[in-house]
Amino acid sequence: xxxxxxxxxxxxxxxxxxxxxxxxxxxxxxxxxxxxxxxxxxxxxxxxxxxxxxxxxxxxxxxxxxxxxxxxxxxxxxxxxxxxxxxxxxxxxxxxxxxxxxxxxxxxxxxxxxxxxxxxxxxxxxxxxxxxxxxxxxxxxxxxxxxxxxxxxxxxxxxxxxxxxxxxxxxxxxxxxxxxxxxxxxxxxxxxxxxxxxxxxxxxxxxxxxxxxxxxxxxxxxxxxxxxxxxxxxxxxxxxxxxxxxxx
Numbered sequence: 001x002x003x004x005x006x007x008x009x010x011x012x013x014x015x016x017x018x019x020x021x022x023x024x025x026x027x028x029x030x031x032x033x034x035x036x037x038x039x040x041x042x043x044x045x046x047x048x049x050x051x052x053x054x055x056x057x058x059x060x061x062x063x064x065x066x067x068x069x070x071x072x073x074x075x076x077x078x079x080x081x082x083x084x085x086x087x088x089x090x091x092x093x094x095x096x097x098x099x100x101x102x103x104x105x106x107x108x109x110x111x112x113x114x115x116x117x118x119x120x121x122x123x124x125x126x127x128x129x130x131x132x133x134x135x136x137x138x139x140x141x142x143x144x145x146x147x148x149x150x151x152x153x154x155x156x157x158x159x160x161x162x163x164x165x166x167x168x169x170x171x172x173x174x175x176x177x178x179x180x181x182x183x184x185x186x187x188x189x190x191x192x193x194x195x196x197x198x199x200x201x202x203x204x205x206x207x208x209x210x211x212x213x214x215x216x217x218x219x220x221x222x223x224x225x226x227x228x229x230x231x232x233x234x235x236x237x238x239x240x241x242x243x244x245x246x247x248x
Contacts, residue, residue: 009212017055018046037050072106081114097125106156107130116146129176157176162195177209178211179233195233199211199234
């Protein structure tokens with residue numbers, strides 16, 4: 001079944017693929033890896049392989065069973081555009097997306113070039129929000145250019161975990177930006193000026209901004225629980241969604 005999500009910017013998670021491989025600095029303390037291994041130890045169906053990439057064809061039709069309009073985060077436990085996921089299987093995922101126009105699907109990848117290649121000869125459904133992770137300058141910022149190649153109704157960035165100052169960001173063609181610090185026992189600190197810089201870029205370029213969390217380090221540079229650190233940036237919450245967001 002799809003799962004109710006605790007992620008602040010979505011409602012349900014849908015994982016037709018599970019497992020992944022670490023390819024960037026942002027993957028170092030992957031929450032999905034720890035969760036997949038825990039689910040394997042609990043003998044949870046679908047996680048027999050732990051965090052090894054696994055196609056889950058039996059899950060492809062799960063959203064078809066839900067009539068209530070829902071925001072789905074696709075592959076919270078994997079990366080849909082992993083090199084070992086055949087385009088033919090990705091086609092099946094998008095067939096389900098097209099068959100359920102009442103839902104919105106949020107698809108996020110660190111493999112932006114492969115995603116852009118996939119969409120060279122395909123159109124993104126209007127209810128699919130297409131996004132990339134931007135954790136740093138070297139690996140993250142180039143993904144934005146790949147994302148801009150895709151003709152999607154909503155293009156978004158997940159700037160989480162934000163690992164350094166990003167500087168001036170060109171947000172042309174981007175509709176929504178999420179920012180968050182890293183959580184977990186080995187979390188790396190996010191400096192307030194890094195997050196504030198992204199927010200200011202969004203404000204200047206008229207892009208919706210969502211501040212998800214401080215994570216394991218507070219704005220004061222002290223390590224404590226994610227809940228204690230909260231979600232305030234510049235003394236307020238930032239929960240903007242793309243203005244084009246519609247669920248029919």
